[in-house]
Amino acid sequence: MFQRDFFMRMIQQMGEAAGVIMGLRQQRKHEEALLVIDDLLDRQFRMNGKLIRQLSDADLVRMMTTNGVVETANLSGVALLMKEEAAILSELGRTDQAYPIELKAFHLFMRLALLDAPAMLRTPSEEAEELAGRLGEYELPGATKLLMLEWYEGDRRYDEAENMLHELLEDGALSRGEAVDFYSRLLLLPDESLEAGGLPRDEVLDGLGRIKQDTEKV
Template sequence: MVFQRDFFMRMIEQMGEAAGVIMGLRQQRKNEEALLVIDDLLDRQFRMNGKLIRQLSDADLVRMMTTNGVVETANLSGVALLMKEEASILNELGRTEQGYPIQLKAFHLFMRLALLDAPAMLRTPSEEAADLAQQLDGYELPRATKLLMWEWHEGDKRYDEAENILHELLEDGMIPREEAEEFYRRLLLLPDESLEAGGLPRDEVIEGLERVKQDRE
């Protein structure tokens, strides 16, 4: 545990320094140089090179960065932060076709880190994910992203947001009605105070469950 904590603190320091360098270059309009700094960090900072990191899915990255059942959240956080910066620069340069998939992967990684209750690096994983969710608001997001958002919102106890995503998934036929029923049944097991704090009072949970049941009949 001491080793993991020390490693995480070193990673925070390194990512803080990297963020400062990248920000300085961006302020000087040296975006291409900032991209080279990110490339270099992705190549030498982690146990795999930048090319492989970009090719792997977010789920594969989590698996690759898991040792003896323990997820290396420091490394995952570092990758997610660098990818978020890279996507931001590419989008600023008008290279959105390159930026969008990298931005989406960073979003997935931060949501997964939030679900793992990973400690904050520069900000908490949920704060980073919320920032990316806002940036991606204008896009029609893939099914895998919406499913992860649904899980993330529920895990963060934002039950009203989880329900909004659930409605999208149902309307698009992306999940069976039974899964929606299970969501509402899970919420009914929670105390009233938790439901109120999560923006979805008990009466609305009951209404939602009844609506889904009726739609299935």
């Protein structure tokens, strides 16, 4: 009950904050909007904004885990504020500053989706999908692509997961053994799930066969 009440309060606070920030952006008061975000990052969470910006997304998850339970409300709040901050910096033409912040928000939303965290303003996957589109013009780091593979698979978007799998193989960031494991996991699923995920069983078998052939050639 306490966790649910806390999450509902966070939803209300983030909704109000988003409204204030959007209003300032519409008035082209971008610097004031950034100050609002700074203030919220400093006082809303258990660590200050400077530390939040310094920590990696994985470190943030660890820092916001108590007795094995991830504080998804706090993580969602951080991700939303960082997403807004990156959008404002982009509007100001400060893309070099916006990119790492946007990337971290993307990672956080993917991790929240994998944790099956409840929706704050939108579901974590919806937020991650928006950021995936905005970051599409960049060549993303290997760690981001690996997380995307995990996210797509967890989101049951098996065709997109396979596309990312091949990209990682081409980059040398994924082993053929890991690719075999991916297809083997999919083969354990019912036909209906595979078809709903855009990758019917015959395509899974074909993909697995090609990976095994490539492995034998090496």
